[in-house]
Amino acid sequence: MDVSKAKCNGNGNGNTNGVVANNGHAHGNDNTNGVATTDTGVVANNGHVNGNGIHRLPFHDDVVVNLDRGDPKMYYPFWRNIDERCVVTIKASELMSYFADVSPGGVFYQMPEFATVVKKLHCVVGNAAVEGRYIIAGTGSSQLFTVALRALAATVRHQANFPLPVVCAEPFYSCYQEALEEDKSEIYRWRGDAKEFKEEGPYVEVVTSPNNPDGTIRKPVVNREGGMVIADLAYYWPQYTPITASLNYDVMLFTLSKCTGHAGSRVGWAIVKDREVAANMIKQMSLMTIGSCREGQLRATKMLDFVATTYQQSFATRGRPFRVSHPSEEGLFEFGQRVLAERWAKLRSAVKHCGVFKLLEFPVMYCNFMCEHIQPNPAYAWMECITGEDAAGLLEGLNIKTRNGPRFGASPRYTRVSMLESDETFDLFIERLLTL
Amino acid sequence: MDVSKAKCNGNGNGNTNGVVANNGHAHGNDNTNGVATTDTGVVANNGHVNGNGIHRLPFHDDVVVNLDRGDPKMYYPFWRNIDERCVVTIKASELMSYFADVSPGGVFYQMPEFATVVKKLHCVVGNAAVEGRYIIAGTGSSQLFTVALRALAATVRHQANFPLPVVCAEPFYSCYQEALEEDKSEIYRWRGDAKEFKEEGPYVEVVTSPNNPDGTIRKPVVNREGGMVIADLAYYWPQYTPITASLNYDVMLFTLSKCTGHAGSRVGWAIVKDREVAANMIKQMSLMTIGSCREGQLRATKMLDFVATTYQQSFATRGRPFRVSHPSEEGLFEFGQRVLAERWAKLRSAVKHCGVFKLLEFPVMYCNFMCEHIQPNPAYAWMECITGEDAAGLLEGLNIKTRNGPRFGASPRYTRVSMLESDETFDLFIERLLTL
Numbered sequence: 001m002d003v004s005k006a007k008c009n010g011n012g013n014g015n016t017n018g019v020v021a022n023n024g025h026a027h028g029n030d031n032t033n034g035v036a037t038t039d040t041g042v043v044a045n046n047g048h049v050n051g052n053g054i055h056r057l058p059f060h061d062d063v064v065v066n067l068d069r070g071d072p073k074m075y076y077p078f079w080r081n082i083d084e085r086c087v088v089t090i091k092a093s094e095l096m097s098y099f100a101d102v103s104p105g106g107v108f109y110q111m112p113e114f115a116t117v118v119k120k121l122h123c124v125v126g127n128a129a130v131e132g133r134y135i136i137a138g139t140g141s142s143q144l145f146t147v148a149l150r151a152l153a154a155t156v157r158h159q160a161n162f163p164l165p166v167v168c169a170e171p172f173y174s175c176y177q178e179a180l181e182e183d184k185s186e187i188y189r190w191r192g193d194a195k196e197f198k199e200e201g202p203y204v205e206v207v208t209s210p211n212n213p214d215g216t217i218r219k220p221v222v223n224r225e226g227g228m229v230i231a232d233l234a235y236y237w238p239q240y241t242p243i244t245a246s247l248n249y250d251v252m253l254f255t256l257s258k259c260t261g262h263a264g265s266r267v268g269w270a271i272v273k274d275r276e277v278a279a280n281m282i283k284q285m286s287l288m289t290i291g292s293c294r295e296g297q298l299r300a301t302k303m304l305d306f307v308a309t310t311y312q313q314s315f316a317t318r319g320r321p322f323r324v325s326h327p328s329e330e331g332l333f334e335f336g337q338r339v340l341a342e343r344w345a346k347l348r349s350a351v352k353h354c355g356v357f358k359l360l361e362f363p364v365m366y367c368n369f370m371c372e373h374i375q376p377n378p379a380y381a382w383m384e385c386i387t388g389e390d391a392a393g394l395l396e397g398l399n400i401k402t403r404n405g406p407r408f409g410a411s412p413r414y415t416r417v418s419m420l421e422s423d424e425t426f427d428l429f430i431e432r433l434l435t436l
Numbered sequence: 437m438d439v440s441k442a443k444c445n446g447n448g449n450g451n452t453n454g455v456v457a458n459n460g461h462a463h464g465n466d467n468t469n470g471v472a473t474t475d476t477g478v479v480a481n482n483g484h485v486n487g488n489g490i491h492r493l494p495f496h497d498d499v500v501v502n503l504d505r506g507d508p509k510m511y512y513p514f515w516r517n518i519d520e521r522c523v524v525t526i527k528a529s530e531l532m533s534y535f536a537d538v539s540p541g542g543v544f545y546q547m548p549e550f551a552t553v554v555k556k557l558h559c560v561v562g563n564a565a566v567e568g569r570y571i572i573a574g575t576g577s578s579q580l581f582t583v584a585l586r587a588l589a590a591t592v593r594h595q596a597n598f599p600l601p602v603v604c605a606e607p608f609y610s611c612y613q614e615a616l617e618e619d620k621s622e623i624y625r626w627r628g629d630a631k632e633f634k635e636e637g638p639y640v641e642v643v644t645s646p647n648n649p650d651g652t653i654r655k656p657v658v659n660r661e662g663g664m665v666i667a668d669l670a671y672y673w674p675q676y677t678p679i680t681a682s683l684n685y686d687v688m689l690f691t692l693s694k695c696t697g698h699a700g701s702r703v704g705w706a707i708v709k710d711r712e713v714a715a716n717m718i719k720q721m722s723l724m725t726i727g728s729c730r731e732g733q734l735r736a737t738k739m740l741d742f743v744a745t746t747y748q749q750s751f752a753t754r755g756r757p758f759r760v761s762h763p764s765e766e767g768l769f770e771f772g773q774r775v776l777a778e779r780w781a782k783l784r785s786a787v788k789h790c791g792v793f794k795l796l797e798f799p800v801m802y803c804n805f806m807c808e809h810i811q812p813n814p815a816y817a818w819m820e821c822i823t824g825e826d827a828a829g830l831l832e833g834l835n836i837k838t839r840n841g842p843r844f845g846a847s848p849r850y851t852r853v854s855m856l857e858s859d860e861t862f863d864l865f866i867e868r869l870l871t872l
Contacts, residue, residue: 069534071533071534071535072532073532073533075532076529076532079528079529079532080528080529082528083527083528083529083530084527084528085528086527086528087525087526087527087528088525088526088731089523089524089525089526090523090524090525090526090735091519091520091522091523092515092516092518092519092520092521092522092523092739092742093512093515093516093519094519095698095700095701095735096508096509096511096512096515096697096698096699096700097507097509097699097700098505098507098693098699098700099507100700109700139575139702139725139728139729140725140726142723142724142725142726143724143725146724150618175723178723179723179724182586182719182720182723183621183723184621184622184623185619185620185621185622186620186621186622187620257534261532262531262532263532263533263534263726264531264532264533264534264536264545264729264730264731265531265729265730265731266575266725266726266727266728266729266730267729283618284618287578287611287614287615287618287619288578288579288582288615289575289576289578289579289702289725290576290578290699290702291702292575292702292729293575293700293701293702293703293728293729293731293732294700294701294702294732295524295700295701295729295731295732295734295735296729296730296731296732298731299526299531299731303528306528
């Protein structure tokens, strides 16, 4: 592969890239093997580019359909439709200081409005307890995962059994293991499947609900003395699953990526019960990155406030359950639910037709937010090959890139398929699947 | 101290904060002891607040002047003056994807324009070699410091003497030690003063030039086989020091905070020579935070491009050296140089008057960028108490908060004073100093 390198020709008009070649590590854990994803999630499987650096082949067999990462492109049409209503404008002298909140009790790097609107949205949706809790912003929930682990480890530092074991029931989100193993910390250690964990003493169990990759609703499985829980609730929003309770874990993580679809902003938040844990998390945020990007916080505040305010007004004027006569009247959650439901129906039909894969069934439940019984529509399909063959390998043969079971601590007969890509990419996926 | 906690009252209009109380850890390494900084860097030393959460006491003795952190508020008037010319507008559907660069060789999370403009500015200023180098954005240079250490450690992972020693000549930037000790990594270890380091085998030396805290120009001091250098060049810009050479280290770190003064954006960049190191850094960025905030990148691109383009045009029409007849004609670097030179003159005069402290002298050098001999104007004053007393303690007695020598591996007779605060704060500092 050609590595672009810029010349310093004094006017900066050399090759505009000069950045690193993707050698299979460069996309980190998404393993795209040196090929670049286009804006639509469709990948050209050769290294040639046209003048603007993006090669868009026609959609035939030599185009890779990349459903490996959960890039939430499905939300693009929703926001495109209200582009001007949620515009953010920042002047040159704005947001310059490290300090965004100078009040006593403030998180120094965090705009007070951000915490306000996060609480407002959770109150509207009813998915997480916020009363008396601390809201802490991070560079995506991935940073907050590490930050929370460090803070929880600090609470048991005087005890003997270091490093603190970190477990999660299999199948678990692949990045937990990969991030912790790369982190190489002395104070905590990835220990894999929570169902196999038998040790005494303090430990952290990560509870991902709905679960990534399989969409199931989860609770802690270890439940022993000294256990601490980090609840990754990235997908606990009405478009993915019925909201059945306001959750109440000690540390809960959310991310803008999966709530509104703004993945590029790298904004996540933690809801934290304990004051000392929260204070330690802020200390970690300060040492790692001196807080998080204020432009990202501003944008997140705008988007989350739009969503929360829309529903507050809708409750007041239309009541519940929601009944929209046209997609243009949809709020974010109905939009997401409709698109995902349509996709799940197409996928189930295609899977049935090709007869090679099996999908989990999800029980209909009453959603406190929608005020009706609804069907879960997970963000990922956890596809099992009924013949026991390598599921990702089978799809790879159709030039469909997915994330294989072993990355999640599971068998290779499973693979994870993102349901969040653009319509174009998803339709191509279904088209290919039907050729099996 | 009162900890604000929000109630979930269904409309989100509870207490707007609900965030963590600053218990002395909450500001991380800036140790503000539970008091909040106001927008001007002046701190009220009690916990009372008025209706909008900020207490601004009149500037008498019971107001803390906080010069602990290098919050670059001095740049505010420059940008305020051109607010509309550098405005950034982002619509709802923009910057949504994880993927900002889909071309072969692209850094997946990084806008290609960002790398282009970083290279353009370095070419214009002549402070760092960019030809054939990789540009990698991070959440401030603090994240890139960790990311670079991990990547450099990976290059020697097969060798025996782990953890990889990390050293820096004393006095060293306090956050290196604090971040590494909190990181508790198995693969690298903070080992303190480079001048005392005698071991054989691989090591990393951090070279900060101009140095934080003392403003001196530095080169590596260990210079042994197996040594790797991370050059922290945050202050290697014309407002702080004459540009005498285009530096050429393997890994060089810069940050928007100290270049333009946009600290809140948390945008830093690394310039990396080796392809494998660059690829590993991108992998670490992916695992830690799935890249960096795109809104921050966009804003950084705007600001850096404004600065670079201004000078390109100035070179073409006015030539060098720069001669401006009025501050309104100044570019960023003349503005910064003028403000800092005025402050250093005031500080030297006050120090001479009070007779308690000593400051370093900096030699006049020829600046290749300004095309004339200029005086260095470091971002921090490294004040030594000539009686050998505790320097920070002495200033604390005047309600002036600074960062004490031991935090930098040095004697308590030294303390670091930020020269980057607002005019208001700096003038109050000088006023107090004159009462000694």
